[in-house]
Amino acid sequence: MSIDVNNESGTEVDEQAILDIARYALARMRIHPLSELSVIVLDADAMEQLHIQWMDLPGPTDVMSFPMDELRPPAKDEEETPQGLLGDIVLCPEVALKQGKDAETEHSMDEELQLLTVHGVLHLLGYDHEEPDEKAEMFGLQAAIVDGWRAENGLTGPSPAPTVS
Numbered sequence: 280m281s282i283d284v285n286n287e288s289g290t291e292v293d294e295q296a297i298l299d300i301a302r303y304a305l306a307r308m309r310i311h312p313l314s315e316l317s318v319i320v321l322d323a324d325a326m327e328q329l330h331i332q333w334m335d336l337p338g339p340t341d342v343m344s345f346p347m348d349e350l351r352p353p354a355k356d357e358e359e360t361p362q363g364l365l366g367d368i369v370l371c372p373e374v375a376l377k378q379g380k381d382a383e384t385e386h387s388m389d390e391e392l393q394l395l396t397v398h399g400v401l402h403l404l405g406y407d408h409e410e411p412d413e414k415a416e417m418f419g420l421q422a423a424i425v426d427g428w429r430a431e432n433g434l435t436g437p438s439p440a441p442t443v444s
Contacts, residue, residue, distance in 0.1 A: 280302050280305055280306070280310075280312050280313075280314060280315075280316070281313070281314070281315040281316070282298055282301050282302060282305075282315070282316045282317075282318065283316075283317050283318065284297050284298050284318045284320070285317070285318070285319050285320070286320040287319060287320060287321055287322070287325070288320045288321050288322045288325075288371070288372050288373075289322055290320070290322070290372040290373070290388075292320055292370075292372050292388070292389060292392055293389040293392070293393075294320075296389060296392075296393055297318055297320075297370070297392060297393065297396050298318075299428070299432070300393045300396050300397060300424075300425070300428050301316060301318060301368075301396050301397075301400060303424065303427070303428045303431070304396070304397045304400045304401075304424045304428070305365075305400060307424055307427065308352045308400070308404060309352060309353050309357075310350060310352070310365070310404070311350075311361060311362035311363070312362075313362040314350065314362050314363055314364070314365055315363075315364050315365060316365040316366070316367075316368070316400070316403070317366070317367045317368070318367070318368045318369075318370065318396065318399075319367060319368070319369045319370070320369075320370045320371075320372060320392075321369055321370070321371055322371070322372075322373065323339040323371055323373040323374065324339075326339035326340060326343075326369065326371040326373075326374070327339040329343055329369060330343065333345075339371050339373065339374050340371065340374060341370070341371055341374040341375055341378060341391075341395050342368065342369065342370055342371070342395040342396075342398055342399045342402075343368075343369045343399075344366065344367070344368050344369075344399045344400075344402035344403050345366045345367040345368075345369070346365065346366040346402075346403045346405075347363070347364035347365060347366040347367075348363035348364045348365065348366075349405070350363050350365055350403070350404060351404060351405050352404055365400075365403045365404075366403050368396060368399030368400065368402075368403065369399075370392055370395055370396065370399070372388055372392060375388045375391035375392045375395060376388040376391070378391050379391040393425065393428075394421070394425055397421050397424045397425055397428075398421055401417055401420060401421060406420070
């Protein structure tokens, strides 16, 4: 799996954890190991510009996903997807810090960025949370991936609850 993490935010983030949880999520979703993903970490001003440009919404947001080849998880009888370019996930640590502090189970900015990375991966794979049934499926899968990664890495304590809307 080729995953690039590019931190342009000026904020120190755990880039290795972002890389590791993205790799874990893609493997768990059985995405071809030669697929490519880019993760970009931006400051609030740059994220706000993207949010306005692409969503016509003011203010910075926590995560945005820009799919390329529109890869989807394979059906149960398929081994994996064809290889391709998944696209870009853009994260904002300033928003992640605030969301982590405001969450039901308070957690760190890096834990929030890990959750948002999985959220972004799922969006790239076609998952959405507009409808209640879609939201239940996506957030359930998101929690299972984050919990699985945390357990595999010996991380203790409660997993971050979903904070993205």
